[in-house]
Amino acid sequence: MLNKNQIAQRIAQELQNNWYVNLGIGIPTLVANYIPEGINVEFQSENGVLGMGPFPFEGEEDADLINAGKQTITTMPGAVFFDSATSFAMIRGQHVQLTVLGAMEVSENGDIANWKIPGKMVKGMGGAMDLVASAENIIVAMMHTNKKGESKILKNCTLPLTGVGCVKKVVTNLCVMEIKNGAFYLLERAPDVSIEEIKNATEGKLIVEGDIPEMRL
Amino acid sequence: MINKVVKNATAATHGIEDNMTLMLGGFGLCGIPENCIAELVKKKVMGLTCISNNAGVDDFGIGLMLQQKQVKKMISSYVGENNEFERQMLTGELKVDLIPQGSLAERCRAGGAGIPAFFTPAGYGTEVAEGKEVREFNGKPHILESALTADFAIVKAWKGDKAGNLIYKSTARNFNPMMAMAGKITIAEVEELVSDGELNPNEIHTPGIFVQRIFQGEKYEKRIEQITTRARL
Numbered sequence: 431m432l433n434k435n436q437i438a439q440r441i442a443q444e445l446q447n448n449w450y451v452n453l454g455i456g457i458p459t460l461v462a463n464y465i466p467e468g469i470n471v472e473f474q475s476e477n478g479v480l481g482m483g484p485f486p487f488e489g490e491e492d493a494d495l496i497n498a499g500k501q502t503i504t505t506m507p508g509a510v511f512f513d514s515a516t517s518f519a520m521i522r523g524q525h526v527q528l529t530v531l532g533a534m535e536v537s538e539n540g541d542i543a544n545w546k547i548p549g550k551m552v553k554g555m556g557g558a559m560d561l562v563a564s565a566e567n568i569i570v571a572m573m574h575t576n577k578k579g580e581s582k583i584l585k586n587c588t589l590p591l592t593g594v595g596c597v598k599k600v601v602t603n604l605c606v607m608e609i610k611n612g613a614f615y616l617l618e619r620a621p622d623v624s625i626e627e628i629k630n631a632t633e634g635k636l637i638v639e640g641d642i643p644e645m646r647l
Numbered sequence: 648m649i650n651k652v653v654k655n656a657t658a659a660t661h662g663i664e665d666n667m668t669l670m671l672g673g674f675g676l677c678g679i680p681e682n683c684i685a686e687l688v689k690k691k692v693m694g695l696t697c698i699s700n701n702a703g704v705d706d707f708g709i710g711l712m713l714q715q716k717q718v719k720k721m722i723s724s725y726v727g728e729n730n731e732f733e734r735q736m737l738t739g740e741l742k743v744d745l746i747p748q749g750s751l752a753e754r755c756r757a758g759g760a761g762i763p764a765f766f767t768p769a770g771y772g773t774e775v776a777e778g779k780e781v782r783e784f785n786g787k788p789h790i791l792e793s794a795l796t797a798d799f800a801i802v803k804a805w806k807g808d809k810a811g812n813l814i815y816k817s818t819a820r821n822f823n824p825m826m827a828m829a830g831k832i833t834i835a836e837v838e839e840l841v842s843d844g845e846l847n848p849n850e851i852h853t854p855g856i857f858v859q860r861i862f863q864g865e866k867y868e869k870r871i872e873q874i875t876t877r878a879r880l
Contacts, residue, residue, distance in 0.1 A: 476748060477674040478818045488876040493677065493869035494805075494819040500675040501875035511817055513824040513852075514674070514700070515756040518749030522767065541772075551737070552745065553727035559775060560749030563768035594772035 432603045432620045432647075437571050439464040439647050441530055441601050444569060445471050452476065452521065452561060454531030455499045457571040461530055472506075474526055476517050476557040481509030498557065518557070522564040529565035531558060533572045533597075535587040538634035540597040540609045542570060543589035555592060562593030574602035574631045581633035583607070583614060604628050606645060613637045618645040648843055651811045653860045656686035659834045663799055665692055666719070670755065670800040670826040671699040671709060675872045678819030679708050680803040680836050682864035688712055696720040698795055700751060700822050702732050707870050716740065722795070724748035728872070747775060750792050752825055757794035759828020759857065764793045800830025803864075804853070807837035808844075811858025812851045820852065827857045836864045 432440065438460035445451065445465060452474045453459050462484075465471060473482040475497040482497060483504035491502040512520075520526055535543040542562055545555040562568060575581055583600065600607045605628050606618040613635040616628060619642050629636060653659045660683055663669070673679030687695075688711045695718050702721050703710035712718050713731050720742040726732055735741035746754070747769040757765055766789035770776050780791040802823040805816035813835055815823055827833050835853075840863040 475818075477677070478821050485875045485877040487879050491871060491874055491876065492817065493871045494817040496675065496677050496818055496871075496873070498674075500677070500872040502871060502873070503875075511815075511820055513820050514748065514752035514822045515825050518752055522749060522769070551727075551733050552743075554723060554725035554745045555747055555775075556725040557748035559747035559773060560767075560769040563771060591773045 431623055435460055436647055437601050437603060440606065440645055441569055441571055442466060444528070444599070445469050446527070449527040450474055450480065450520075450525065451528045451530070452526050454529070454558070456532045458530040458532060459499065474517070474520060475503075476514070476521065476561070478512050478514060478517050479503075479505065479509060481506045483509070518560050521557070521560055524564060524566050526565065528567045528569065529561050530569045530571060531561065533570045533582070535582050535584055535589050536570055536572065536597055536600055537584050537587045538609065538614055539612050540595040541587050542592050542597050543587040544592050546590045548590070558592050562596045565596070568597050569599045569601060570597050571601055574604040581631055583632045583634050585634045604631060615639070616642050618643055620645060648810045649855070650809045651855070651859060651861050652809045652840065653862050655862055655865065656682040656836065659683060659836065659860045659862050660686050660690065662832070663687065663690070663692055666694040667692070667798040668696040668698065670795070670797040670830055671697060672802040672821065672823035672826045673699065673701070673708070674818065674821035675701050676703065676708050676870050678803050678815065678821050678823055679703070680801045680834070681867055682836050683801045683834060684708060684711060687717070688715060691715060691717065693717050694719045696722065698722040698755070698797060698826075700724050700748065702726045702729055704728050704872065705731050713741070720744065722746060722751070724751050752822060754792055754795040755822065755825035755829045758796040759825060762794060764791055766790065767792055796829050796831065797826075798831055800826040800833040802827045802833065802835050804835055804837045806839045806841055806846060807835055807861050808841055808846050808855070809861065811835060811855030811861050812846050813837065813853035813855075813858065814846060814850060815852050824853050827853045832859045833857055834859070835861045837861065838864060838867060
């Protein structure tokens with residue numbers, strides 16, 4: 431079974447050279463720590479920066495330079511700042527090649543729910559709805575089940591939706607799945623996780639074709 | 648050069664009255680008009696509708712206005728990190744309209760650009776789409792979103808001149824340029840009010856035509872919401 435860092439590490443293997451990438455808050459942010467050797471990517475943050483660098487050293491924080499999670503950041507050579515309308519033009523206009531974000535639930539037709547739990551304080555969707563509605567390539571990073579052990583990989587989402595039919599790939603603590611034709615296609619298993627375990631943890635339609643390799647980290 | 652300089656935040660916010668709609672620039676606490684917010688807190692204008700991506704934290708930004716219950720309605724994309732906000736929202740004292748961030752930015756831009764509405768894919772199939780017209784373009788469903796304007800837009804820039812030309816710093820730009828366009832009256836507070844001709848016309852982000860009043864803020868606290876650092880090796 432993967433921990434959060436290993437989920438990020440596996441997603442980082444999907445990065446391709448010279449891609450522009452938007453990373454959501456939580457596990458997705460960790461993907462930046464595992465960029466494969468020889469791959470150059472530029473990170474976009476929807477509050478208005480392309481070419482995000484690592485966190486600053488203590489004492490070098492700049493209040494005017496933050497990411498979408500409101501954390502202090504730095505920039506890389508070639509970075510650029512822009513306003514929020516331009517930022518979402520990049521996103522809606524599909525100029526960003528990959529979006530990685532977290533989810534509370536994902537369904538077999540690619541629906542995603544990640545912004546609201548009825549009865550709990552609603553904080554808002556931020557940029558998530560714009561991101562999922564337009565991105566060509568969305569990878570969801572999430573735990574396969576909730577704390578009670580119930581599946582979050584569902585036939586239909588039960589929570590209010592963030593977007594419909596938009597998720598293409600899901601990387602969980604148990605496996606990598608592709609969503610197509612209204613089903614989850616199992617691509618890889620996490621080390622020491624059996625197909626049986628994945629089946630038991632998946633409520634949505636799971637397709638297992640041929641030999642499913644163990645992922646390499 | 649048209650001179651739009653006013654003396655201070657008091658003069659700049661003159662005419663802001665109860666029950667008006669305001670736009671306030673900023674993302675989190677980054678690039679917010681601190682001096683005007685302090686003035687509105689002092690003036691205690693009530694019943695405001697505030698359009699702003701976020702609602703500040705308990706003791707800074709719009710949070711200061713929430714403490715005095717000056718805000719009737721918030722139009723935002725994300726409002727976490729604020730206990731008083733949560734309390735007022737749950738008791739129904741405060742109305743909240745949550746909008747996808749990109750739609751919020753574009754609705755402000757449209758408001759300033761004379762475009763009454765536009766179609767966007769964001770929010771289709773979600774509760775954001777309820778009651779909105781849906782139309783397919785290139786085989787994909789989109790929802791109709793309307794433009795936003797405000798009685799006053801209050802923005803914060805790094806540098807400005809007396810004509811109201813503005814340059815923002817780093818990610819403190821965020822919603823400020825679109826909101827500057829969408830205010831019936833736009834107030835710009837700047838860290839540095841520079842002398843005539845000092846700004847390079849090639850580098851101006853907001854043309855002064857969008858700004859009606861400008862002043863240099865007395866002081867900027869520039870509070871950081873999430874100080875995040877890495878270790879020196």
